[in-house]
Amino acid sequence: MDFSGLVGSLNRDFPCEGVEFVEWNGGLPAAKLSNPLCEALVSIHGGHVSEYAPKGSKPLLWLSGKSHFEEGKPIRGGIPVCWPWFGSAAQPAHGFARLRLWRVKSAVRNADGSNTLTLSLSEDASTLALWPHKFNLELKVCAGASLKVELKASNTGDVPFKLTGALHSYFSASDISNVEVKGLDGAQYIDTLNGSSHAQRGSVRFSAETDRLYQDTVSPCVIEDSGWGRRIVVGKEGSRSTVVWNPWVEKSRRMPDFGDEEYHSMLCIEAANAGTDVVSLNPGASHVLATSISEAP
Numbered sequence: 230m231d232f233s234g235l236v237g238s239l240n241r242d243f244p245c246e247g248v249e250f251v252e253w254n255g256g257l258p259a260a261k262l263s264n265p266l267c268e269a270l271v272s273i274h275g276g277h278v279s280e281y282a283p284k285g286s287k288p289l290l291w292l293s294g295k296s297h298f299e300e301g302k303p304i305r306g307g308i309p310v311c312w313p314w315f316g317s318a319a320q321p322a323h324g325f326a327r328l329r330l331w332r333v334k335s336a337v338r339n340a341d342g343s344n345t346l347t348l349s350l351s352e353d354a355s356t357l358a359l360w361p362h363k364f365n366l367e368l369k370v371c372a373g374a375s376l377k378v379e380l381k382a383s384n385t386g387d388v389p390f391k392l393t394g395a396l397h398s399y400f401s402a403s404d405i406s407n408v409e410v411k412g413l414d415g416a417q418y419i420d421t422l423n424g425s426s427h428a429q430r431g432s433v434r435f436s437a438e439t440d441r442l443y444q445d446t447v448s449p450c451v452i453e454d455s456g457w458g459r460r461i462v463v464g465k466e467g468s469r470s471t472v473v474w475n476p477w478v479e480k481s482r483r484m485p486d487f488g489d490e491e492y493h494s495m496l497c498i499e500a501a502n503a504g505t506d507v508v509s510l511n512p513g514a515s516h517v518l519a520t521s522i523s524e525a526p
């Protein structure tokens with residue numbers, strides 16, 4: 230589809246200092262946020278924060294060089310919105326929100342120099358065919374000295390529903406062997422690779438395929454990268470589960486939209502509602518899942 234008309238009308242309808250709507254990577258519509266505090270890019274396809282770098286810093290988010298940038302396909306990297314379900318037990322994997330074209334609701338320049346972009350998504354015939362519920366999703370992205378992403382899900386129908394999901398953040402790393410993740414010490418986790426349960430001891434390090442669901446975790450995680458001497462703090466709200474993922478060698482080779490060697494330069498820390506952390510929404514009720522990402526001094 231040609232999005233040049235949409236991009237033109239978004240620039241007319243949402244004029245805002247620091248926000249420019251562009252055609253990005255093969256033509257997908259996106260908002261480029263550029264202000265004194267950071268550079269960021271939000272794809273309207275998927276409601277997806279694709280790039281974020283505080284001013285003067287390396288990008289904090291990772292984006293695959295092999296990603297699809299096509300309607301109907303998820304973007305590999307950045308922050309996919311997994312909703313209204315997490316995982317691949319139902320199809321499409323991780324829900325349909327990351328596959329849809331969202332609507333722009335507003336673009337704002339804040340007093341501190343940051344920008345806030347708000348997108349929304351609600352049911353249509355294609356979502357009702359996959360999941361028979363009326364909903365409204367609002368994704369608020371505030372990009373400044375830190376990145377805050379807030380996903381508000383509302384039940385706009387007249388029957389209760391249950392949902393799972395995640396803000397599936399991909400972080401860039403100097404090399405995965407230099408990375409340790411702090412903040413999960415003592416937490417119970419399910420090793421998704423074989424279903425076994427464990428208790429985390431100390432920080433998480435990576436030396437093989439890692440796919441873990443940490444339960445009852447509400448505190449921030451800190452990614453320490455000794456190669457770049459960098460610490461990224463990943464906070465969250467509305468989430469009691471955290472997913473930690475690196476596909477390592479074999480799974481990287483199996484994924485068409487992931488380079489064979491790219492597992493060296495990324496890891497995922499996901500603010501999730503997954504496993505036993507299921508959200509129930511009565512008609513008229515809302516749930517906010519949020520994550521904040523910043524480089525620690």
Ligand code: BG6
Pocket residue numbers: 303322323397421440441472474499
């Ligand atoms: C993670 C899951 O959240 O997402 C992994 O724990 C999965 O099992 C990964 O492989 C990527 O999923 P997808 O659907 O984007 O390939």
